[in-house]
Amino acid sequence: MTVALVGAGPGDPGLITVKGLQRVRACDVLVYDRLVAAELVDEAPADALRIERDHLEQDEVNDLLVALGDHHDVVRLKGGDPFLFGRGGEEALALAGAGVPFEIIPGVSSLASVPASAGIPVTHRGLSSAVTAFAAHDVERLDAAALARVPGTLVAFMGLAGLERLAERLIEHGRPAATPAAVVSAGTTARERVVTAPLGAIAKAAEDMPTPALVVVGDVVSLRAAVQRAGQRGAPRSREIPRAASTTAAETSGSRFRRSRRSFGPATPTAPIASVRRSKIGAATPASPSSASSRSTA
């Protein structure tokens, strides 16, 4: 049995990888982040245990994965890519330390996909040949002088709450207040919203934007209008999950486990998986029943 640390992509459920979707459709237990698309949570088998991670501390998540991974096929579904501000490294180290087999299935990070969805290429020949991604939840601790100086595009994660101070600090340290900037909220989803403004005015412009939001600073933001005109304007937002990659849980019902395993590992089923899953998980799960989400099928 194994744990798959799977990147769910930035929000549009169609942006999960084929391999990641296969694992979701074959899991016994799905431990997922709140921001993961509901459509992907629904792709787990009907009788899989679903646990929303956000009620748990990181140590509890690590312990849960270790406890369950010994006996079950567990998918840890994380927003974007597991290893980019996703604490996937901590979970991988906990599993490695406990000797639990695991695999890492990368995901489409919001880093480039969310700006792209808004019509902003994070690099562009002649405008930007470097991207600096950083966590901006604690603006005072950032090396603002280095960020102001580094050439190319800045992409700030978790930067909405401190955006006013972030902009101030970048400007204080030499980034021109006129530098184009954007905030993209809920990028790649039907709720996507984008505002653009010069760095000196971006905090005010983004005042009522909801999270999750990514802040992009750099000349590439100025390409957005032309890119939108050229192609993306009015493009429908997909909520589609690819069907061709694998059969769906609903389509395969009882034979799902055997069929989906075939594509990525040796066939191992010995007993009807639903009964194995329910009884063993009940014994192994350290989390209290209240930590299982309302989407749980229990």
Ligand SMILES: C[S@@+](CC[C@H](N)C(=O)[O-])C[C@H]1O[C@@H](n2cnc3c(N)ncnc32)[C@H](O)[C@@H]1O
């Ligand atoms: C804890 S980090 C996780 C990043 C994730 N591992 C990734 O690779 O995209 C969460 C932050 O990512 C950014 N983010 C993730 N998804 C986003 C989206 N769809 N739209 C805008 N920002 C997003 C926001 O800055 C959010 O606060």
